[in-house]
Amino acid sequence: MQKKIMLLGSGELGKEFVIAAKRLGQYVVAVDSYDDAPAQQVADEREVINMLDAAELDRIVAKHQPDIIVPEIEAIRTERFYDYEKQGIQVVPSAKAANFTMNRKAIRDLAAKELGLRTANYRYANTLEELQAAVQEIGMPCVVKPLMSSSGKGQSVIKTEADVENAWNYAQSGKRGDQTEVIVEAFVKFNSEITLLTVTQQNGPTLFCLPIGHRQERGDYQESWQPAVIAVDHLAEAQDMAAKVTKALTGAGIWGVEFFLADEGVYFSELSPRPHDTGMVTLVGTQNLSEFELHARAVLGLPIAEITHERNGASAVILAHKEGTKPVFTGVEKVLSQPKADIRLFGKPVTRPYRRMGVVLTYDVPGSDVDAVKERAMELAQQVTVEPSL
Numbered sequence: 001m002q003k004k005i006m007l008l009g010s011g012e013l014g015k016e017f018v019i020a021a022k023r024l025g026q027y028v029v030a031v032d033s034y035d036d037a038p039a040q041q042v043a044d045e046r047e048v049i050n051m052l053d054a055a056e057l058d059r060i061v062a063k064h065q066p067d068i069i070v071p072e073i074e075a076i077r078t079e080r081f082y083d084y085e086k087q088g089i090q091v092v093p094s095a096k097a098a099n100f101t102m103n104r105k106a107i108r109d110l111a112a113k114e115l116g117l118r119t120a121n122y123r124y125a126n127t128l129e130e131l132q133a134a135v136q137e138i139g140m141p142c143v144v145k146p147l148m149s150s151s152g153k154g155q156s157v158i159k160t161e162a163d164v165e166n167a168w169n170y171a172q173s174g175k176r177g178d179q180t181e182v183i184v185e186a187f188v189k190f191n192s193e194i195t196l197l198t199v200t201q202q203n204g205p206t207l208f209c210l211p212i213g214h215r216q217e218r219g220d221y222q223e224s225w226q227p228a229v230i231a232v233d234h235l236a237e238a239q240d241m242a243a244k245v246t247k248a249l250t251g252a253g254i255w256g257v258e259f260f261l262a263d264e265g266v267y268f269s270e271l272s273p274r275p276h277d278t279g280m281v282t283l284v285g286t287q288n289l290s291e292f293e294l295h296a297r298a299v300l301g302l303p304i305a306e307i308t309h310e311r312n313g314a315s316a317v318i319l320a321h322k323e324g325t326k327p328v329f330t331g332v333e334k335v336l337s338q339p340k341a342d343i344r345l346f347g348k349p350v351t352r353p354y355r356r357m358g359v360v361l362t363y364d365v366p367g368s369d370v371d372a373v374k375e376r377a378m379e380l381a382q383q384v385t386v387e388p389s390l
C-alpha cells in the first residue's frame with residue numbers, strides 16, 4: 001500500500017532513502033531549508049522551510065498530512081513529534097528517539113545511567129567556571145562538545161589548562177540553538193571506532209549489519225569500510241549495547257550506533273536514529289540490502305528476510321574546498337575507468353570548504369583485504385576535484 005512519507009532533511013542520505021522508498025512504490029515529500037537539495041531532486045514534492053520553526057513544521061504537516069515522518073537530520077523542532085504521534089502519524093523511528101538523540105545529555109544519561117552501558121566518564125558544565133571544575137574531575141585529555149551539535153561542530157580536545165577557555169568559547173560558537181551547556185568526556189584512547197548499523201522492526205527481531213570501520217577528521221568521516229575486523233567478544237558486546245539502547249528509544253528503522261574499541265573493552269559513544277553517513281559504504285553492494293533499503297523496509301513494516309554479506313567495500317569522501325555554486329567535477333572518468341569502483345555525486349548546488357559533495361566507492365570479494373579496498377577508495381577520491389563554476 002502506498003504511504004505518504006514526509007522526509008525532514010534532504011541531503012545525500014535522504015536522497016538514497018527516497019530512491020529506496022520510490023522503488024517500493026511510496027510517495028515522498030522532501031523538506032529542507034534550501035531549494036533543490038539532493039533528496040528533493042528525486043522526490044514527488046518538496047517544501048522549503050526552517051525546520052526549527054514549530055509553526056512552519058505544523059503548517060506543512062497539516063498541508064500534506066503524511067502517514068510517516070522520516071527525520072534525516074537533528075536540527076528540527078523535534079518536540080513537535082510527540083504531538084504528531086498523538087495525531088496518528090508514524091514518526092521514525094519514534095518521537096522519543098528523535099528527541100533523545102538531538103541532545104547529547106538525554107542520550108548519554110539514558111545509556112550510562114539508565115541502561116548501564118560503558119561510556120567515557122563525563123560531566124556537564126553550564127559556565128566556564130563549571131567547565132574548569134569538570135575538567136579537574138574528569139582529567140586531561142578530555143573532549144568538550146556542545147550538548148546540541150553535530151559533525152564535530154564546537155567540539156575540541158583539552159590537553160592543558162590553557163585550552164579550557166578556548167574550548168568553552170569554541171563550544172559556544174559551534175552550538176546549535178541557544179543552549180550553552182556542554183558535555184566534557186574523558187578522552188578514550190581507542191584502537192578503532194565502528195558504526196554498528198542496527199535494524200529494529202515492527203514485526204520481527206532486531207538485526208545487525210557487519211561492523212563498519214571509519215576515520216574521522218574535523219568532525220566528519222573521511223573513509224569508511226565494511227566489514228571492520230574486530231574481536232568476536234567486542235562485536236557481541238557492541239550488539240548487546242545496540243539492542244538495549246534502540247529498544248529503550250523504541251520504534252522501527254535503521255540506527256547507526258557508534259562505538260570506540262579500546263584495550264579495556266567497548267565504549268558506547270552515540271547513535272543516529274537513521275541511516276549513518278559511514279553506512280554509505282553499503283551503496284556498493286557490501287550487503288544484499290543497503291542501509292537505505294533496510295530503513296525503507298523497516299519504516300514501512302515490510303519483511304527483511306535476512307541481511308547477507310556480499311562484498312567487502314569502502315567509501316572515501318569527495319570534499320569541496322571553496323565557496324561557490326554550480327560545482328563541476330573532474331576526475332570522474334578516472335574513477336569509473338577502474339575495475340570495482342563507483343562514484344556517487346550528491347547534486348548539492350552550493351560548495352563551501354570541506355562540504356561533502358560525493359563519495360568514491362570500491363569493493364572486492366568477501367574475504368579480500370579490506371585495508372587494500374579502503375586504500376583504493378582513498379587514492380581514487382584524491383583524483384576527483386570539485387570546483388564551483390559560479
Ligand SMILES: Nc1ncnc2c1ncn2[C@@H]1O[C@H](COP(=O)(O)OP(=O)(O)O)[C@@H](O)[C@H]1O
Nearest residue numbers: 120143149150151152153185186187188216270
Ligand atoms: N570521548 C572521546 N574520546 C576520544 N575521541 C572522541 C571522544 N568523543 C568523540 N571523539 C571523536 O570525535 C568524533 C565525533 O564525536 P561524536 O561524539 O560522534 O560527535 P558528532 O555528533 O559530531 O558525530 C568521534 O567519532 C571520535 O572520533
Ligand SMILES: [Mg+2]
Nearest residue numbers: 151258269270
Ligand atoms: Mg558521531
